[in-house]
Amino acid sequence: MSIVARLAAATAVAVAGVLLLIDGLGQRRPSLARMAGHLSRTNTAAPPNSGPRAPDRTTLGSWVRAGRRVYRGRSFPGPVLADLRLVQRPAEAHAAMLVAAVAAGLFGPPFVVAVAQALGVVSLSLALPLAAAIALAAVAPLVVHVEMRQAAALIRRDLRYQLSAYLDVVTMLLAGNVGNEGSLRQGALAGDGRLFVELRHRILVAETANRSLVSALARLGDDLELVELQQIAASAALGATAGAPVARSLAAKCQSLRSALASEQEAEARVRTGKITVPLVGMSVLIMAAVIYPALNM
DSSP: OOHHHHHHHHHHHHHHHHHHHHHHHTSOOOOHHHHHHHHTOOTTSOOTTSSOOOOOOSHHHHHHHHHHHHHTTOOOOHHHHHHHHHTTOOHHHHHHHHHHHHHHHHHHHHHHHHHHHHHTSOOOOSHHHHHHHHHHHHHHHHHHHHHHHHHHHHHHHHHHHHHHHHHHHHHHHHHTTOOHHHHHHHHTTSOOSHHHHHHHHHHHHHHHTTOOHHHHHHHHHHHHTOHHHHHHHHHHHHHHHHOOOHHHHHHHHHHHHHHHHHHHHHHHHHHHHHHHHHHHHHHHHHHHHHHHHHHHHO
8 A cells, every 4th residue: 555545544544533532522421429329319310411511611621512513513603504594504414514525625635646656647745645635625615615605695695586576565465455464474475485485484483373473574584684574574563563654665675675686686797797808808819810820821
């Protein structure tokens, strides 16, 4: 076995050992008194893991707890958790994908170089595969994370379009004197998109729990981080408590939302046009060279 193959195997064993060590050291360790009470308990005694465990205040304990939170996806900030909910990916699964990306970046270059050396295709030193493994281990999780954030941004933009359609329906229902909560409930039945499905589910949960529909809208806006939906919930709550003109405010919010979406589309079109300019100039230069060069050689 070559040196690169040994390095890849040793790296795999080391990463697996670190993960197992973090998971093992973070397990709950009951005290000796609790274990003695568990051994001498009666049938009505509490189980050994029912009581609170004293926190481990050592430096090693804090590092272990931090490692377990990262490994189980519990240390992501709020915006990242909202994006994960949008793409319907559990935090634990995203953390596992990040760990897998790091492992693939670490093991990929040494494995490829080891196979190439075994086949006699290339003969490289240890420094190049090691540098490539470190670089890929740093870049691969960033690529996975950025891809998830971009997918969440696309889903959030689509939800904003659906929210604009929902506002139109609610505004028409309010103009027909259906009522605030009746308009919110019937407007959620007007579409089959993800926002309408989420609205129907949250409204059903709110009605079952005997809560107002405005709280369901506000909670959905918080979960999806849709500022416009939070504003709609605030306007509906204001109309329910203070008697404010809800239809007029919702129509204004719908108009502003559509203006913002149109501005975003125009900016995106300009960016795409700017990206096309360089290839067009290159193609023009190549065509001119293909036409002029034969004429110069005649």
